[in-house]
Amino acid sequence: MGNVWDAEMVVSPFMAKQLIEGQFPELAPGEVNEIGKGFDNTVYSVNGKYIFRFPRRAIAVPLLKTENRLLPPLAEKMPLPIATPCYFGSPVPDLYPWPFTGYYLIPGKPPGCLSHAERITSAVPLGRFLRALHAFPAEQAKSLQVPYDELDRLGVVNRRPKLLGFLNEIRDLQLYERVDDLEQIVQDTEPHETAGHEVFVHGDLHIRNITVDANGKVSGIIDWGDVHIGHPAVDLSIVYSFLPPEGREMFFHVYGEIDLQTQELARFKALYTTVLLMLYGHGHQDAELIKAAGQSLDLLRL
Incomplete structure (x- = not known):
């Protein structure tokens, strides 16, 4: 397969x-x-x-x-x-x-492994960026033929068994030590209704689709192939896979507060994407990506 x-x-x-x-x-x-x-x-x-x-x-x-x-x-x-x-x-x-x-060309490079202090410098710019992005008029996006979420990216019921399978693979390959903690996040995530949200989203916001400058601060956003009209949690996943708790507080102070259901869905999406990135890194013998994905999984557990 x-x-x-x-x-x-x-x-x-x-x-x-x-x-x-x-x-x-x-x-x-x-x-x-x-x-x-x-x-x-x-x-x-x-x-x-x-x-x-x-x-x-x-x-x-x-x-x-x-x-x-x-x-x-x-x-x-x-x-x-x-x-x-x-x-x-x-x-x-x-x-x-x-x-x-x-x-x-957007100056910068993929973030790779960063300290918590370096990551925190991106909290406010990311908050401003996603606030502006999610305010982009959905009707204008539709007129440009931007689709709805056709992949059900926040479908917990359908994605849970797949994610648990990926985590088993990571355990077998010994790519990450605390797989049990990640499995608990998956099991604790409840399905939530996502219909009715018509926010313009990037759709695939993770550590390979942002660039950072020499100081580790976010400098640009790339790869917009998954852009769609959907739930903001799809993009807010970057908050949990890239920012430590102190940075998350700063982010939401700028972006605005979100409810607990959105937080839960965003964390689930972040976990799903990061696990795939780690397996992709293994498949392509990319040790740097595996290590960076491991840092993101550490952040997800905080």
Whole structure:
């Protein structure tokens, strides 16, 4: 049985250079370097100024198209830099079957392992960012063809057995010591009604989709492929996987208070996403990601 992140097509550095220079000759000769890959896209830096993302699976193509429509009008309203498209690549017969997109480079790097003090510096900027994002008019988002939550990301009943299975896998692989504590969080999470919430959300806010500066402070938000209309807990998961308790207090002072049900759903979503990131790191022999995910799991237990 395959993994959820298995690619259907991987764009090599040579192919990326072919596609980029063939459609955007002003970027030639292109300095093209792979900087990462996720579930949906292979990512290259180009000339130290741009980021190009190439879908790895067909399911990622409509997500990329949504980003292309949405992000330019959204960028001017956000208090943190976001990945803004500037090059729109087309499929090439017999070479690459899907569109691809180039973005202005956001300075910074994935957070990796940080101290509590470093993490706390991001509490207020993250609070301001999510307050502004969740205030973006849902009707405007719908007019840009942003979908509803089609994956039931907060469906505790359906996701609980999957999450417990992932945790068993982490225990068997000896990737994390306190799996029992995490299983207790899963068992204690009650299903909650999420219908009726029409908030514009990023949809996949975690340690691989934010960047930080040299001081560990959040500097930008990337990878908007999961953007949708849904429950704010989907995004508020970052509060529990990235911030220590002191930082959470500062965050909610800026963002606004949330009820206990939203807190519970946000923690559950954070756990689900972080566990998948840890398993992804193991599958790709990414020791740094495994360690960073372990820090997030430590925070979730606080």
